[in-house]
Structure formats: C-alpha cells, structure tokens
Amino acid sequence: MDLPFVVATLTRRGMLSPGAPGRVLSQLNTLRKWGYSLAGELRQAADRDPDRVALVDDGYGSITYGALLRRAERLAAALRSSLGLExxxxxxxxxxxxGGLxxxxxAASLLGADSVLVNTGLSGPQLDVVAQEQDLRVLIYDAEFADRTVGLPAHIHRVDERRHEELIxxxxxEPxxxxxxxGRTIVLTSGTTGAPKGARRRTPSNFGPLVSIIDRIPLNVHDRMLITAxxxxxxxYAALQLGFGLRATIVLHRRFDPVATLRxxxxxxxxxxxxxxxMLQRLLEVPPPARRPPVEVVAVSGSALPGGLAPRFMDLYGDVLYNLYGSTEVSWASIATPADLRRAPTTAGRPPHGTRLAIxxxxxxxVPRGRTGRIFVGNDMLFEGYTSGNGRERRDGLMDTGDLGHLDEHGLLYVDGRQDDxxxxGGENVFPSEVEDLLAGLPQVREVAVIGVPDQEYGxxxxxxxxxxxxxxxxxxxxxxxxxHYRARFSVPRDVYFPPYLPRNATGKVVARDLRQYRG
Known part of the structure; x- marks a missing residue:
C-alpha cells in the first residue's frame, strides 16, 4: 500500500493529530517493539491515551486503556506462571x-500464544472435538457454558469468570x-455442519489493513462504537481491532437485544x-425511538443483505449503512457504501484500496461483466490456512472465496451464492439467493430461506x-x-413451508440442515 495514501487516510481520520511528544514517542516505540497484534494495538492506545475509556460493559463497568492493559498483563503473567501457557x-x-473476553x-497476544475463538453455539461434543484438534492448554469460558466443558480432557485448565478474577x-x-x-488468532468456521475448522488469521504487519477499511468506512479516532456482532x-473481532487502532471507546453487550441496542x-x-x-432486521421490528440515535456508521458483515433491507433501514435511520463482504479466509473483499446500497440494495460494493478482486x-x-463466476480475492490479510494443514485454492495471488458472483457495468460486485449452494x-443453474431476495420483498414476509432439495425428475x-x-x-x-411472475419456471419453489422462525447459529446465519424439521 502506497505511503501517501496511508498518510492521507490516517490524517483524514484524525490518527496523526498532534499529541504530547513523550506519549507520541512512546506510542511509536511500542508499535516498533510489539507490532500490530492485539497486544500491540492496546499498548499503543494505552501509551497515547491511558486515561481514555477503552471499554464500557453493563456487567463489567467502564475501564480506561491504561487499566485494561494492566489487567491483561496480570492475566497473562498468571496464565504463564500458574497454568503453563507459553x-x-x-x-x-x-x-x-x-471485558473478560x-x-x-x-493476554494471549502478550504471551505470543494462539487464541482459539470458540463459537458460543457449539455443543459439548463439538467443543470436545475442538479442544482436542486444537490442542488447547487452557479454556477461558463464561459460567453459563460450564455444562459444555464437562467432557474436556483433564489436562486442559478450565478458567471461568471467578477463576479469571482470581488469576488477575x-x-x-512478572515483566x-x-x-x-x-500469537495467531484462530477463528472456527463451518461449525453448523459438523466439526468446525480452525482458520489461522494473519497478524497485521502495519496500519495497511486498518487504512483499507477506514478509507471506505468513515471511522475516526476516539469514536464511540457499539459492537453487537x-x-x-x-x-x-475485526471491530475490536479497529477500535483499539483508533483508540476508540468500545461498548459491549453480552447478548443482542434490539431495544437495548437503540438505548x-x-x-x-x-x-x-x-x-x-x-440484527438490522430485528431493529426494524421494534418501535423506532422518539429521536434518531447519533449513530453515523452502521457497519455490517457476515452474510448477504436480504433484498430491500438496506433501503428500509436507511429510510428510518439515515444513509449510514456500510456492508462489508468477506470471509474468515480472505478477510475483506469489498465494501458497499450508502450510495452504493441506494443504487443497488443487494450489491456487495467495490474492493477497497489495496484489494484485488476477480471473477x-x-x-x-x-469472465465478462454480467456473467457469474467464482469470486477470487487478494489482500494483505489472506488467512494462513486451516489448522488441519489444508488451505484454499489460489490463482495469481488471489484466493477462492467459495462464492459465486458477478460484476455489473459500474464495477459493483454481487454475490450470487455459495458455490455449493x-x-x-432440469439442466438449468439456479441460485437460491436470487429467489430469497425476491420473496424478502413481499410485505407479509419477515424472513425467508430458500435451499435446494433432491428431485427424482429434475435432479x-x-x-x-x-x-x-x-x-x-x-x-x-x-x-x-x-x-x-418475476423469474423463470425453474426458479419457482415447488415446496413452500411456513415455519415460525428460521434456525440460526450464533452469528445469525441460517442453519440449512435444521430446516428439514419444518417439512410436512
């Protein structure tokens, strides 16, 4: 990434504003020694703004950057000395x-240990598989998940919230x-269809990844941000990294509730x-507040925007919506701005600076514009592979996302669906997501999922x-x-069911295999 662009973006977002010389020097020295890991990001923020509130959590309280760093350092020292985390x-x-998370x-980043971020929706048996496949030394968990840890091997040290405080x-x-x-951050993927895979996330080597995002999504230094994802x-996790990089005040909620979020x-x-x-759908289902919240950026990712959701949300809360398309493996691929979403509500936008995209x-x-093909992406944060040793297909420095999509005449990306969806x-290629978007526009429909099922006549x-x-x-x-009326005959769903709700995992994605319970 070219230096003038980086400097211009950091200046525009307030990150190069003047500060006390001693603190600025300490901040730069910290980044030189600790790098751009989560520990480095927190340390640089604590050096520059030690008394600024870092986290606000209804159960945890408020804590400054300086105090948060001290607690994390004490936890790291205890994990190493008492539990052998090296x-x-x-x-x-x-x-x-x-805050405990x-x-x-x-603490893991301070020690150079790998953090395995465990999906809160995993069952006890799935957690046991993850613990053994990832060779965990320690498991830190919320007390509400204690029953899922019963079957873990005895050599894994278990740390609940009470033990967490005791260790600190x-x-x-210990210096x-x-x-x-x-340390690497390992994110678990595909946990809804069996044993999840561990994907090793790359540690940034500079401010480039942050700059790529904040150039397109207007986040500023010292912003106050609520992370409900x-x-x-x-x-x-990316939101947390952005927050530390921007020395922001981060507000956390353990569970998403639309009314509590607006408040x-x-x-x-x-x-x-x-x-x-x-979560945006849920926000639209509760009475809007008497006055519009002060939020200027609503950044979403993790799954496609259903048809019509973007304009309905922006009609109520203003043109504040930004949609990032990416995956655990490729990080980000494209970002849709409010202007993009007004023009084309289902678009995934354009690649940010420093990102290459090919169909x-x-x-x-x-393939020519307008034709569907496989989406490949290249940027500085492509993952390092699965912990099993497998990876994803690469071509000329670009990685396969596993999705199919196309570019329109304006260069906007559209994700047509997963390659395996x-x-x-009857010999015709059909994309379930296209029918989902169409049905989501019906005023009677709260949410919809469309999947493929076997058929003796048509396959x-x-x-x-x-x-x-x-x-x-x-x-x-x-x-x-x-x-x-709106699509070809082979897109018409022969089977139509009306379940009371769609089964979703902890990240809000529909669990397709669980839809079968509603048939008949």
Whole structure:
C-alpha cells in the first residue's frame, strides 16, 4: 500500500493529530517493539491515551486503556506462571461479548500464544472435538457454558469468570517482553455442519489493513462504537481491532437485544454500530425511538443483505449503512457504501484500496461483466490456512472465496451464492439467493430461506421456508405465483413451508440442515 495514501487516510481520520511528544514517542516505540497484534494495538492506545475509556460493559463497568492493559498483563503473567501457557501454545476462549473476553484475547497476544475463538453455539461434543484438534492448554469460558466443558480432557485448565478474577488478583509481578513469535488468532468456521475448522488469521504487519477499511468506512479516532456482532466471529473481532487502532471507546453487550441496542446508542452517544444483517432486521421490528440515535456508521458483515433491507433501514435511520463482504479466509473483499446500497440494495460494493478482486470461470480465466463466476480475492490479510494443514485454492495471488458472483457495468460486485449452494434443476443453474431476495420483498414476509432439495425428475428443486410477520397470511400457491411472475419456471419453489422462525447459529446465519424439521 502506497505511503501517501496511508498518510492521507490516517490524517483524514484524525490518527496523526498532534499529541504530547513523550506519549507520541512512546506510542511509536511500542508499535516498533510489539507490532500490530492485539497486544500491540492496546499498548499503543494505552501509551497515547491511558486515561481514555477503552471499554464500557453493563456487567463489567467502564475501564480506561491504561487499566485494561494492566489487567491483561496480570492475566497473562498468571496464565504463564500458574497454568503453563507459553508462546506458541493455544488457549480457547468461549465467551460472549464482554471485558473478560477482551482481556483473555489480549493476554494471549502478550504471551505470543494462539487464541482459539470458540463459537458460543457449539455443543459439548463439538467443543470436545475442538479442544482436542486444537490442542488447547487452557479454556477461558463464561459460567453459563460450564455444562459444555464437562467432557474436556483433564489436562486442559478450565478458567471461568471467578477463576479469571482470581488469576488477575494473585498474578506475580512478572515483566512481559515482546514474544519472538506473534500469537495467531484462530477463528472456527463451518461449525453448523459438523466439526468446525480452525482458520489461522494473519497478524497485521502495519496500519495497511486498518487504512483499507477506514478509507471506505468513515471511522475516526476516539469514536464511540457499539459492537453487537459476536467477537468470536471474524467481523466482531475485526471491530475490536479497529477500535483499539483508533483508540476508540468500545461498548459491549453480552447478548443482542434490539431495544437495548437503540438505548445504548443514545445513552453512550455511539457514533458507530457493528452488527450482522439479521440484527438490522430485528431493529426494524421494534418501535423506532422518539429521536434518531447519533449513530453515523452502521457497519455490517457476515452474510448477504436480504433484498430491500438496506433501503428500509436507511429510510428510518439515515444513509449510514456500510456492508462489508468477506470471509474468515480472505478477510475483506469489498465494501458497499450508502450510495452504493441506494443504487443497488443487494450489491456487495467495490474492493477497497489495496484489494484485488476477480471473477473467474472453472478454468481460472476472467469472465465478462454480467456473467457469474467464482469470486477470487487478494489482500494483505489472506488467512494462513486451516489448522488441519489444508488451505484454499489460489490463482495469481488471489484466493477462492467459495462464492459465486458477478460484476455489473459500474464495477459493483454481487454475490450470487455459495458455490455449493447453486443447484442444477432440469439442466438449468439456479441460485437460491436470487429467489430469497425476491420473496424478502413481499410485505407479509419477515424472513425467508430458500435451499435446494433432491428431485427424482429434475435432479434438484427449490424449497422455500417463509416466516411471516405476526398477523399476516400467505399461502404456498401465492408464493409460487409471485416467483413465477418475476423469474423463470425453474426458479419457482415447488415446496413452500411456513415455519415460525428460521434456525440460526450464533452469528445469525441460517442453519440449512435444521430446516428439514419444518417439512410436512
């Protein structure tokens, strides 16, 4: 990434504003020694703004950057001296969004240990598999998940919230030095279809990744931001990294509640909200506040925006919505701004500065604009591979996202669906997401999922699972007729079900295999 662009962006976002010379020098020296890991980001923020509030958590309270660093250092020292967590070892973190989770992540980074961010939706048996496959030394967990830890091997040290505080209180006065090896953050993927895979996330080597995001999403130094996206997920963790980099005040909620979220935005004067798309749907289902919250940036990622959601949300809360498309493996691929979403509500936007994107056919050749192909992405934060040793296909420095998509004549990206979601019905390629977006526009529909199911005559066919708003009615034939009017015959779902809700995992994604319970 070119230096003039970096300097211009950092200046525009207030990160190069003058400060006390001693603090600025200490901040720069910290980055030189500790790098841009989570520990380095927190340390530089504590050097520059030690008395600024870093975290606000209803159960945890408020804590400054200086105090947060001291607690994380004491936890790190105790984990090493009492539990044997050394550089290169792995610690599992099974927590909702709160200060204790942040302290655990920073403590691991201070030691050069790998943090395995555990999805709070995992069952006990899945957690056991993860613990063994990832060779965990320690598991830090919220007390509410204690029953899931019962089957863990005895050699794994278990640390609940009470033990967490004991470790900090009894930590030895042990100086911490930068580890020779930066710890990796391991995010678990594909946990809804079996044993989840561990993806090793790269540690930034400079401010480039932060600059790529804040150039397109207007986040500023010292912003106050509410993170409702789960931090165990790539997007929530990225929000935490952005917050530390910007020396922001980060507000956390353990669980998402739409009414509590709107109140928190106003009470804490939050300028930014980090969420996943289903949370926006929930915000639209509660009475809007008497006055619009002060939020100027609502940044979402993690799944596609349902058709019509973006304009409906912006009509109520202003043109503040930014949609980042990416994955655990490629980090980010593109960002849609409010202007993009006004023009094309389902677009994934354009690649930010320093990111390359290509739409390729099955042979690796670029396809013309308007034609669907495989989405490949290149940037500074492509993951290092799965902990199993496997990786993803690469071509000319670009990595396969696993998604299919196309570019329009304006260069806007559209994600047409997962490569393994596309079905072939009677010889025709059909994308379930296209029908989902169409049905989501019906005023009676609260949410919808469309999947492919086996068919003896056509090979595969579509099945639609339609959740209606309270008090609304719709029948299966009306759904089919609506699709028939706007789409080709092979896109019409032969099966239409009306479940009370869609099964979702902890990150808000629909769990397709659990839809079968609603058939019949």
């Amino acid at each position: 550089e290169g070892r792995r610690i599992g973190i099974l927590c909702r969004n709160h 942040v302290e655990a992540c920073v 209180a009894t930590a030895p006065p 911490l030095r930068p580890p020779a090896r930066s 789960p931090i165990f997920h790539t997007w929530g 928190a935005l106003d009470r804490h004067d939050c300028r930014a909200l980090f969420a996943v798309p289903v 390729l056919d099955e042979h690796g050749a670029p 596309m079905i072939v019905s 595969q066919r579509l099945a639609a699972y339609v959740v209606l708003h309270r008090g609304e009615t719709l029948d299966a034939e009306a759904v089919r007729e609506y699709v028939r």
